[in-house]
Amino acid sequence: MTRTHRLRTAATAAAGILAVSLAACSSGGSTAASTTATAAAASGTSAAASTSAGGGTSSAAGTSSAAGGGSAGGKKVAFVIKPLDNTYFGAMAEGAQKAADEAGVELTVVAAENVTDDSGQASKLNALVTAGYGCYVVNPTSQTNLITGLVPVSQAGTPIVNLDLPIDLDAAKAAGVNVTTYVGTNNETAGQAGGEAMVNLLQPNDQVALIGGLVADPGNIARLAGFTKAVDGKLNVTQTVAADFDKAKAKSAASTILIANPDIKGFFTPSGDMAMGIQQAVAEAGKTGQVAVVGIDGTQEQLQDIVAGGQPAAIEQFPYLMGVQSVQACVAAMDGKQIPEKVETPVLTVTKDNAQAALDAFPAPPAGFEVPNPFN
Incomplete structure (x- = not known):
């Protein structure tokens, strides 16, 4: 089934609000909620795992949304990601939104312009640090570009979920940054x-x-x-x-x-x-x-x-599922639950025998390839 996200992008104060579409296929679920940008926010089985190595360019979008027009208990999650016009990272954002809708939390998404936009992505994170988010999901463009911006987040005791590309943990530790959990594939x-x-x-x-x-x-x-x-x-x-x-x-x-x-x-x-x-x-x-x-x-x-x-x-691999699991991790951490330090998202070996089923479900896993919430 095709699901369309209407994203209102905060481009510049002069340009106003532009409407764009982020569409992807899903094996079920409801139509995603409309998302609204804020000026501050100026993608046979094998139980294996891996991490994205894609590329692409994007107009970075800052979007925030909550199912039903508001977040449950005022919980807010910041989602800092690589370029959304890369289908891999776009699917991540779609999965994150799905999980946020189901949990009733507000999700704000900001994206890098391209996969090497280290400073631009860091600036977008910095703009969110003092905005009162209860958890930060970070999919960095490099292993170190977001560490400085995460220092005040960690000092405040706010959970940090590292998604897909692993942060350099030695550099993070030296800077005083504590990564709560990693979600991705091996x-x-x-x-x-x-x-x-x-x-x-x-x-x-x-x-x-x-x-x-x-x-x-x-x-x-x-x-x-x-x-x-x-x-x-x-x-x-x-x-x-x-x-x-x-x-x-x-x-x-x-x-x-x-x-x-x-x-x-x-x-x-x-x-x-x-x-x-x-x-x-x-x-x-x-x-x-x-x-x-x-x-x-x-x-x-x-x-x-x-x-x-x-x-x-x-x-x-399932960037959609990574996005789902990253928000699930945030919800569990904000609820004060103890969560594992690392969760590997499984992958699926696709051949002619199961390709149609995988395509029909894309970007979600196909029927029969169920992955329970690892943070329950």
Whole structure:
């Protein structure tokens, strides 16, 4: 079912309030509440886990909403996220809003302009620090860019939920910041799930190539390591190249590899967008069905491609579920409950056998893949 969020974006005082739409597919639930921006606020099974490594740009939106027009008990949650026009992070925001509506808490969302907007995202967090929020969910653009802004939050004893990209805990501790809990998926385990999927698709000792994202990105490193561990002794990894989480660069790299090594039977990548670029290169080389592409993320586009007979498999992580769980963590913490220091959000190995069900439910998990509230 399609759900549409009407976001009123605080752009500038002169520009006034602009109406935009954030739409995504869901396997149920009610239509999300209308959200209103404030000037201050000026995306076979495998119980594995991973962390986003996507890219994109966005006009940062500051939005606040509460189901039924008000928050239960005045509880307010600040949600600081990466760019909303990236479908991965947009799904996170949608899941967070769903959980906020169900809990009756007010949710304010502010987003970075792009995935490298460290200072801009930090400034948006700073604008919320004195606004009386009872919990902060932070999905940082880097492992350290929000630490300074979180110092007064931690000093006030306000819960901090770290979502998706892990904050550098050593740097946080040195600054006096206490992260209450982490919600996300385990990158290495997700990469391992990708490796297991590839092993099932190919013959022993077949040659595969890895097309990674940013060389120094922790998520990228862990995903590639997990994949390599899973295929060790079963498949031959001939080369690893970096494509900076860029679809066009990934396509170009795959094309070059296919020309240089016609014996390549598979590509693994830690990004859904890059998987689509690689699949385009495979198709243009006339090797669809002969060269397997397996990528992490499980974007809607990837799922559609599997259904259509393109990519044979993808590792779907659930940013929607991450958003849900992050707000659930805040609600539990604001209620004074003891909560776990870390909750790993599971992923799903998607093949042609379950791709349609995954697509129908997107961005939520498909029926039968139930994940209970870990903070109850």
